[in-house]
Amino acid sequence: MTFLTFIVKDIARRKIRFALTFLGIAIGVATCVVMLGLSETIRDAFKNAYLKRDIDIVAFQKDQIYIFSSKVDASVSVQLQAFPEVRDATGVLVDFVGYQDHYLPVYGWEFDSPLFKKILITQGRIPEAGKNEVILGDVFAANAREKVGDKLNIKGIDFDIVGVYNSESTFEKSALIVPLEALQALDEKNKNAVMGINITLKDAYRNKGVIDNLVQKMTRRFPELTIQPTDLFIADRAKQSLLGDKLANLVALITLIAVILGLANTMLTSIFEKKKLIGLLLVIGWQTGDLLKVLLAESLFMIISAGLAGTALGIYATDLVFKTMDVTILIPSLGSGFLIKIFLAVFLAGIISAIIPLWVISKLNPIETVKNG
């Protein structure tokens, strides 16, 4: 017989209540995971697409709320490349094409774009300039069962599938990459256009001061563009995500508070119900500290077990949410850092929810409690 046996048996005495509380907490945590997971995935996708690729500055069309609507003359990248601090200025075009029952992002990259060095070709090779060739993101290739050597029809034109790639960016895992000029040729509105230009500086200039000065210099030179340091660009994009960070955080916070109050209420009810037994434990020699230890462990046991189930449920639900979206831009990416944050929040919630019940116990008089309950 240990504290653990006591806790498990004590919980098992109230199976239905435990099941309902467990379910309530699990659904609450799942809601937090979905809400925070959506914004986390989007923020993470932008981070991987830009920061991890050594892109220091991003230029796109001014006054465009959504980056995918941006159109910039492709020749601007040549002019930006002329800045002495710039190592690479490469244009990127993104378009969406219908594929089966949803839309698929297609990236147009310049043949010599350094972006090709940031993806891993797992089958075949990269597309050649001037040819209608396409490489497939590995998630898309697996889901669509398309393979190297097949043809893929994009906006009425047959493209040869020449490779499959793996990318760190969830934007690109379920997408296609074609030569820039091939994508521009598919639609009149994209002629000589790119969505934006990614700029990487020479190593000596890659510090905040130089980047900020250069952004100002470039903005003066190209007033028709919005030019931002990458971290600012990512922060702005995250704000525009499907559910703004603030809304997601607010909903998650409210849900967490509801979980805390629900658990505290369950524990209080349980204490009042077995007050006589608690009195007995105090009379036969349990110290208030022992009871507090058990109660806290019981609260943590309940919230952590339900929290783990809720997290699993949340990951599954996030996956479902992304699957039901018409545009397959993103696949959920809930990293270990995110899950640790969720676990810590759940752990903290367990401690907070035990505070009021702990306070009630600490005030109990053993003999009065055992006599009168």
Add this chain to the structure above:
Amino acid sequence: MGNENSSPVVRTVNLTKVFPQSSVRALDDINLAVTGGDFVCIKGPSGSGKSTLLNTLAGLIDPTDGEVWIQGRRLQDIRNKALFRRQSIGFIFQDFYLYPDFTVLENVLLPFIRSFAFDGKLSDKARRILTDIGMGGKLRQNVNTLSTGERQRTCIARAILHDPALILADEPTGNLDSKNAVLTLEILKKINTDHQATILMVTHDEQVMHYAGRVIAIVDGKTTADSV
């Protein structure tokens, strides 16, 4: 247990308890000395102060005046009374107060859970004691399914597991039929004889008093008789 020497295990000096709500003197200047190995019965009518005396000796009620000494330690000086109870006192209640849905063995071990680690020695000792009092076949049985006599025997095993200096029994036969009452008293007598356990038992049943070596009568909070 095993207080063979004649120094008092329990001593009260002018022990007085006045409950502030009613101003009643539940204990009125009680001076008492109980030697190690004594089996003492405290008798008195309902409301005479018997249970208050027991609870005061256990440190569950603070006296208004006077002193309580247990095994040479002044109770008022003991800061952690819960720990003191766990180490030095065994309780037997009229209503058993067993933890529902727990097994017999778990209930006996309940006061002594100290951590998340399992104490095998204590568990073995509990099995031995339960076997000695005829509960060996019911170790894993849920206490909800026990008869009242078996519940009280479980309660006795819980009270003596840690070899307490003092066993306090509050109307231990109050809820038992005569057969189980006799069995319970014989077990208590055997514990007292074999282990020199000091037992203070509160009762108003004249038959029960025959098992005690000494009877103290309390009326209106005062000791009115003390006979051997």
